[in-house]
Amino acid sequence: MPLFQINTIESHTVVYVWKITESFNELFRSVVLKDVSLARVENMKAESHQKGFLAVRKLLSEAGYDDFDLYYDEFGKPHLKDGKNISISHSNDFSVIAISDVNLGIDLEILKDKTLKLAPRYMDVSHLENLNGQEKLQKATVVWGIKESIFKIKNEPGISFKDHIFENEFHLSDKKCVTELRFENKKELFDIQFYFIENYSLVIAFEKN
Ligand SMILES: CC(C)(COP(=O)(O)OP(=O)(O)OC[C@H]1O[C@@H](n2cnc3c(N)ncnc32)[C@H](O)[C@@H]1OP(=O)(O)O)[C@@H](O)C(=O)NCCC(=O)NCCS
Structure with a gap:
C-alpha cells in the first residue's frame, strides 16, 4: 500500500505518510534520482534504509516536488529550493x-x-509514573520523538537531549504539549503535536510564536 495518510495541521503544514509495502525494485524504478541521491542509495547497507529513502521521494512527488527540488545543508538538514520548510x-x-x-x-x-x-538517559522519568507498561512505552517514545524533532528544527551541534531539552508534563490523551530548549543561555519554547500510527509514534514540533 503506498500513500497512507495526508494530514493538514494548523493550515500551515501538511504531513505525508507512506506505508512501505513495495519491493526495493518497485520503488527504485518509480522515482527519478539525481546523481548524489543515487550514490547515497547505493552506499546504504540496509535495504530497509534504502526503501525508506526512496519512499520519501514518492512522498515528495505526492506533494508536487521531486528529488531535484531537495538539497541538504552541511549538517544533513533537508531544504526545498522554493523556500518552503521540510x-x-x-x-x-x-x-x-x-x-x-x-x-x-x-x-x-x-x-x-x-x-x-x-x-x-534522555528524559525526566517522573513523567512515566502511574502509567501502565504500554503507556510508559508510548510516552517515552513520544518524548524521544520530541527531542529528535526539536534537534531537527535547531540543527545545531552540541544540543543534548537530557541536558538541554525539557518536556513539560503532559498526558498521552492530550496529543500535544510544550517543550523548552535551554541552550547557550537562551530559552526557547516549542509546540508539540503527536499521534500514533499502528505501532509508531509520530511527533511534530514547531517553534512557539
Ligand atoms: C539527525 C537525527 C535527528 C536523525 O534522526 P533519526 O531518528 O536517526 O532518523 P530519522 O529517520 O527520524 O531522520 C532522518 C532524517 O533527518 C533529516 N536530518 C538529518 N540531519 C538533520 C539535521 N541536522 N537537522 C534536521 N534534519 C536532519 C534527514 O532528512 C534524514 O533523512 P534523509 O537523510 O534520508 O533525508 C539523529 O540521527 C541525530 O543526530 N540526533 C541527535 C543526536 C543526539 O543528540 N542523540 C542522542 C542524545 S541522547
Whole structure:
C-alpha cells in the first residue's frame, strides 16, 4: 500500500505518510534520482534504509516536488529550493515528510522496549509514573520523538537531549504539549503535536510564536 495518510495541521503544514509495502525494485524504478541521491542509495547497507529513502521521494512527488527540488545543508538538514520548510523521518515500514510555511521537525519512531529502557538517559522519568507498561512505552517514545524533532528544527551541534531539552508534563490523551530548549543561555519554547500510527509514534514540533 503506498500513500497512507495526508494530514493538514494548523493550515500551515501538511504531513505525508507512506506505508512501505513495495519491493526495493518497485520503488527504485518509480522515482527519478539525481546523481548524489543515487550514490547515497547505493552506499546504504540496509535495504530497509534504502526503501525508506526512496519512499520519501514518492512522498515528495505526492506533494508536487521531486528529488531535484531537495538539497541538504552541511549538517544533513533537508531544504526545498522554493523556500518552503521540510522535515523528513523514516522508521521500518513507514516514511513521513512534513512541508510547511514554518520551521518544523518531524520524527517517526517504532515503539520498542529499548527506547523505554534508555529513558533515564534522555528524559525526566517522573513523567512515566502511574502509567501502565504500554503507556510508559508510548510516552517515552513520544518524548524521544520530541527531542529528535526539536534537534531537527535547531540543527545545531552540541544540543543534548537530557541536558538541554525539557518536556513539560503532559498526558498521552492530550496529543500535544510544550517543550523548552535551554541552550547557550537562551530559552526557547516549542509546540508539540503527536499521534500514533499502528505501532509508531509520530511527533511534530514547531517553534512557539
Ligand atoms: C539527525 C537525527 C535527528 C536523525 O534522526 P533519526 O531518528 O536517526 O532518523 P530519522 O529517520 O527520524 O531522520 C532522518 C532524517 O533527518 C533529516 N536530518 C538529518 N540531519 C538533520 C539535521 N541536522 N537537522 C534536521 N534534519 C536532519 C534527514 O532528512 C534524514 O533523512 P534523509 O537523510 O534520508 O533525508 C539523529 O540521527 C541525530 O543526530 N540526533 C541527535 C543526536 C543526539 O543528540 N542523540 C542522542 C542524545 S541522547
